[in-house]
Amino acid sequence: MADKPAVLAHGLHKRFGASVALAGLDLSVATGTVHAVLGPNGAGKTTAVRILTTLLRADSGHAEVLGLDVSRRADELRSRIGLTGQYAAVDERLTGQENLEMFGRLYRLPVVSARTRAETLLERFDLTDAARRQAGTYSGGMRRRLDLAASLILAPPMLFLDEPTTGLDPRSRIRMWEVIEDLVREGTTVLLTTQYLEEADQLARRISVIDGGRVIAEGTADDLKSQVSGDRLDIVIARGGDVDAARGVLARFASGEVTVDVNQRRLSAPMNRGAGVLPDLIRGVDEVGVTLEDIALHRPTLDDVFLALTGHHARDEAVPTNPDETITEELVTT
């Protein structure tokens, strides 16, 4: 049982009209771990989560969650998984307590246990003081926690978190990470989608990088980082005239091409021998009479990984405007 993955997906395809959301996605999530699906907007993360949580049907391919086929045994599956989507999907006009009681009833708890379960979860997520306030008055972080609490009513063994911290301030994000880490410690398997590299790095044991609807790389954060090109060494030299000499020394240690920024007097090269290379390198530079101003060995960040794999950054700074708002303006005529 422990060897069987909690999530197993093979060749998932999904298209919406002309646009392809998933183009043969494969995914395997080990039971009891956090697995991050990392990708930019529109990579297919949400579509994948919706298929795995029975909300959408794949056009082709096969997916099992907790050993249950997501399309044929959807009803059984729904009471064993929790989903927290991109929106904090709680009723704003209901209080925190009323929200959780409602979801508890819809999970088919008896009235009394729906109430006590709501109280337990509110306490667990620091929401007891706000229990009798309408959720519409909550801060973003409180709303996400309430939303997460709603997913946990039946203490599901498998939890899907679709961008759980998007739009949260840094403090709320860290609080959310703690909550997720607690859940995993208690044995919950978590599949998490994110656009934040540091979030995947922080929480996930394994990471699937997806782009254009398929997985383009998979492994631990360290696997992915070393997959790029090992480390990168940057040096800054004191005199511009020493560039050629410094380049010659660096080339002896580099595992790839040395790049030079003449204006900044900065030379940069990939290395794959770890920190042990530094003493030899410094001696080498010294022998040819070059003075160093700065030297630094960088482990690649996941952003480097992403850039190397896809040719673009994971997070595009230009957030597309909400299409709903333009529609509103066109249609409201009265």
Next chain:
Amino acid sequence: MSTISGSAAAVAVRPLEGRSRVVWSLLDAWVICRRNLIQVRRVPELLVFSTIQPVMFVLLFVYVFGGAINVGPGVDYVDFLMPGIFIQTVIFGSMMTGVGLAEDRHRGLIDRFRSLPMSRGALLAGRTLSDLVRNAFVVVIMLLVGIAVGFRFGDTTVIAALVGFALVLLFAYAFSWVSAVIGLSVHNAEAAQSAGFIWVFPLTFASSAFVPVSSMPGWLQAFAEHQPITVTIDATRALFLGGPVASTLAQSLAWCVGLLAIFVPWCISAYRRSTSS
């Protein structure tokens, strides 16, 4: 420190089992209906505003336009008007079904509900039911307003009048499902509202609600006379004021049954396919 998935919690959170599908559907629908009614209570302004509009219509038509409208010998205009006002009010009220669903969808709540083990039609049944309750409440208010400006039941019986109100609400219920399909097909609440009123407005005015159909030009009469709003208003009018009712009542019931037969399954299938946009 309490745990989320610890064994103590696992005992406490065992769901009920062994009830029939029908019982579950009704219970789920009741939970949703209750939630919507709490919302109505929390935002009473919405109810107040949705009542002010028909009250304005009553005042406008009774005191401004009414004098110029000839509804036939021996009939007071206010008696002619009120059945039309009831129907107009509940149909506008039914448009809120779609608005509410579009809002749930926009906020991601439909995704959440669909990921729960609740029955498929429960969200829709609960929503249409709570809108029915709200409509019934507004009809009572409008009846009091009508009586205040001179509306009286005519040559009829208590039973006939009650059948009349039941018809008004049945018709409203059928239109709630039409509105629900619209609400699940558009992007947000504002769009649902606009998309609803675009066809409801002409349909209500090209009916016997405010003026006799016989005063309209011929091409319009042909439409106005047979459309569902007119036959339902005519049936209600006959039930409140007296007069032949069998034909219009049968037509109106046929419309209600027909609309429900088409739009309930359509709506459920739209719900099963809908995800938050």
